[in-house]
Every structure is written in structure tokens, then in C-alpha cells.
Amino acid sequence: MDVLINVFVGLHIIGIAALLGGFFTQMKAMGKGEARIHPSMLHGALTMLVTGVALVGLNQADDSSVNNVKIGLKLALLVVILGLTYVKRDEERLSAPLFGTVGLLTTTNIFIAVLWV
Template structure:
């Protein structure tokens, strides 16, 4: 079961990298007002959602105790991120504050995962 958990964590990190990498690679374009939600950002957010839910399920099936408040907050942030990326995915230009919100929420999600024990 440990191999499955480690594989899911690895895929979860790849999803974070795709979402945050898509944001960071367009910081210059965001300053010009020309940033857009790339398909990689959408796929990264979906990967995070699927692997996160799978990780919770695997841990619960083993009887591990989980911090449901932390998981709920991370899920809520991810749903907002996913909603913004999904709705704006076909637009050529996304407003800088909206695009920045996606990056800020993603970074917040990472810091919650790492710092909240």
C-alpha cells in the first residue's frame, strides 16, 4: 500500500507543478495583461483533485486519522482554482487580478500542505 501512496503523492506533486508552472511561466504576460489559462493548468488542477481524493480514500481505508479541516480547506481552494481555470480556459486574455488569484490560491494550497501539521 505504501507504493500506491507514494505514487499518488508523486502524481499530486506533478499536478501542482503543472498548475504552478503554467502560472509562473506567464508572469511576464500577466504584467502586460496578456496571460491566459493554459491547458496544462487545467490538467494540473484536475490531477491534483483526482490524486488528492484518492490519497484521502487510501488513508481512510487503512484507518489512518486525517485532519479533515485541513483537507476541506485544501479541497475548497482547489475547487475555486479549478472553477476559475475551467471557466477562463478558452479566453485569449485573462485579467491580471484573476490570473494572480489562481497563482496565489495555488501557492496557499502548497503552504497549507507543507506547513499545517
């Protein structure tokens, strides 16, 4: 079971990397007001959702304790990220504050995962 959990943790990190990497590639364009949602951002967020749900299920099946408040907060942030990336994926230009919100929420999600024990 530990190997399976570690595989899903790796896939979860790949999803985070795709979402945050897509954001970082648009940073220069964000300064000019020409940022847009890259497809990797949406796919990364979806990967995070699927692997996160799988991780919760696998940890509960392994009789490990799961912090439901932490997971609920991370899920709420991810739903907002998914909503923004899905709704705005076809727009040519996004405002800097809206696009920056995606990066801020993603970074917040990472820090919650790492720092909240």
C-alpha cells in the same frame, strides 16, 4: 499500501507542478495584461483533485488519521482554482488580478499542505 500512497503523492506533486508551472510561464504576459490559462493549468488542477481524493481514501483505508478540516480547506481552494481555470480557459486575455488569484490560491494550497501538521 505505502507504495501506492507514495505513487499518488508523486502524481499529486506532478499536478501541482503543472498548475504552478503554467502560471509561472505566464508571469511576463500577466505584467502586460496578456496572460491566459494554459491547458496544463487545468490538467494540473484536475490531477490534483483526482489524486487528492485518492490519497484521502487510501489513507483512511490504511487506518491513518486524516485532518478533515485541512482537507476540506484544500478542497475548497482547489474547487475555486478549478472553476477559474475551467471557465476562463478559452479567453484570450485575463486581467492580472484574476490570473494572479490562481497563482495565489495554488501557493496557499501548497503552504497549507506543508505547514499545517
